[in-house]
Amino acid sequence: MQPKAVAKTQTITLSIAMRAALVGLMALTLVILQAIGAQAKPESLAPLAEKISPSVVNITTSTLVEGRTGPRGIVPEGSPFEDFFKEFQDRNRGEDEDSPAPRRSSALGSGFVISEDGYVVTNNHVIEGADEITIEFFSGEELVAKVIGTDPNTDIALLKVEASNPLPYVSFGNSDASRVGDWVIAMGNPLGQGFSVSAGIVSARNRALSGTYDDYIQTDAAINRGNSGGPLFNMDGDVIGVNTAILSPNGGSIGIGFSMAANVVTRVVDQLKEFGETRRGWLGVRIQDVTQDVADAMGLANATGALITDVPDGPAKDAGLETGDVILSFDGVDVADTRGLVRQVGNSPVGATVRVTVLREGKSQTIAVVLGRRESANSEADPAVEETPETVEGPEVSSLMGLTITPLTDDMREELGAAADMQGLAVTNVEEGSEAFEKGLRAGDIITEAGQQKITSIDDLNGRVDAAREAGRKSLLLLVRRAGDPRFVALTLEEK
Known part of the structure; x- marks a missing residue:
């Protein structure tokens, strides 16, 4: 029996040793993998910056502006010294001049080359109104640019320079593939300091500011005045955005910058290159x-x-x-x-x-x-929104859903600026604190539809209310017009 016990002990000891060896091997493998990963990860963004920098440009614009007639801001308007400084400037300018001499105003921005034959992308607001546009390349060479086309809706402009040799350029990437958290690089001419690189991440996607076609990438990469029009790169060196705006209380970067997404910019650039203008459906x-x-x-x-x-x-x-x-x-x-x-x-x-x-x-x-x-659609200016009267007197008045309403008359149409053939009910009063008031209805609004049916009388409205209740609806959809501008508003039906 003794040999068997020894054999069993040896087996257990061997098993423990094998486990220890396996754990050690796993630990060694982990260390090796970490070392390989550390070596594979780039220690610096310098190689990428060196690769793409030659395609980024500084943009200087010059605009001729008329001379000013006052003391040019040397003293406040109305100051007792205003006449003295004006007389001093007139002597320097020549007393025989009828008007102040014009002067040139300069502005700075950024851009990037997208083709070897000299097409350059920047922001429209960088070159808007400029008489002369000068492009400075990373090498220090300067060339005069001409405007091919602009699109104020996306704040994009396409320029062209004539160079003796093919220019280094960058390509657009697929901005839709960018994810929140991806690393990005912003390049440009911040505050006129010359070529500068900043790094950050994609903070958010699909941001809208104020434009109809907005699709901004939000980033915390430093963007300042002068960066406008510069590129936002991904780690492959592709342009995924055009730096356009920042959110800042003091005019400097606080880590909230916005770049127009490349997938929007490429469509605009293609049309500007082909037609010199945009052609949207x-x-x-x-x-x-x-x-x-x-x-x-x-x-x-x-x-x-x-x-x-x-x-x-x-x-x-x-x-x-x-x-x-x-x-x-x-x-x-x-x-x-x-x-x-x-x-x-x-x-x-x-x-x-x-x-x-x-x-x-x-x-x-x-x-x-x-x-x-x-672009060729007949664009009528939005009608001016005038102050509406507090109350409007009418022959028949009813209260419903917090609204006091009355059928339109010719006098009301004229007073409210409505078309002569408009039919509906005029709102003469809105109860404060009511759902209608909270949703923006006011005296002077005109209700032309209820339940997606035209109404011309209070009976029509009551009929639509009854029909909605019979259909099991809890609210009624109203088409409301104010100064000609229509919108739908849903109001909760009151219980009987």
Whole structure:
């Protein structure tokens, strides 16, 4: 029995040794992998910066401005010394001159070369109004540039220089592939200090500021005045954005910068290069988002799509789209909200026939629309919003959902600036604290539809309220116009 016990002990000892060896081997492997990873990770961004720097340029603009007639800000206006300084300047300028001499004003910005034959991209606001544009390259060489085309909507400008040799250039990358957290490099001419590099990450995607076609990448890479028009690179050296704006209380970088996404810029650049201008598709409708309360009032399952509030003369009207239609898809792509639809329409070719699927009176239908051109559309200025009267007197008055309403009369149409043939109910008062007040309705508004049906009398409105209740709806959708501008508002129905 003794030999068997010894053999068992030896087996257990061998097993422990093997486990210890295995653990040691795993630890050694981990150390080796970490060492390999450390060697594979670049220690510096210098190689990338050296590769792309020759394609980044400084831009200097010069504008001739008329001379000023005052003491040029030396003393405050109205100061007792104002006449003295004015007389001094007149003597220096020559007393026989009728007007002050014009002077030149300079501005600085950034840009980047996108082709070896000299096309340069920058911001429109960098070169807007400039008489002369000078491009300074990384090598120190300077060339005069001419403007090929501009697009104020995306703040992009395309320039061209004539060089004796092929120029180093960079390519656009796929900005849609950029993820929040990816490393990026911003390059440019901050505060006129010359070529400068800053690094950061993609902080957010799909930001909108104030433009119709906005699609900004937000980054914490330092962007300052003078960086405008410069490129935002990914780690492959591709341009994924054009540095355009910063959010700052003091004019300096606080880590919130915005670059127009490359996928927007490339479409603009291609059109500017081909036509010298942009040519965006135009549907010809006014729209608003389908919010949850609007969806409830219309009996929609989901709060998605774009609700048509008005159909002026244009492609949509010619094709048969109507006020109250909800656009569900455009050219085979589902419409999530108005912003997405506007961008998709703008990116569509002028003259293209697209299929638009709408929801009308609970049923979906597809309508073919031939797109017009946004830039050539008749753009009427938005009517001035005038102060509306506190109350409007009318022959028949009713209170409903926090609103006091009365049928339109000719005198009211004239007083409210409405068209002579407009039909509907005028709002004469809105209870403060009511849902209608919170949603922005005010005295002077005109209700032209209720439940997506035209109304001309209080009986019509009451009928639409009853119909909504019978259908099990908890709210009623109203089409409200103010100074000619329409929008839909959903109001909760009061319990009987």
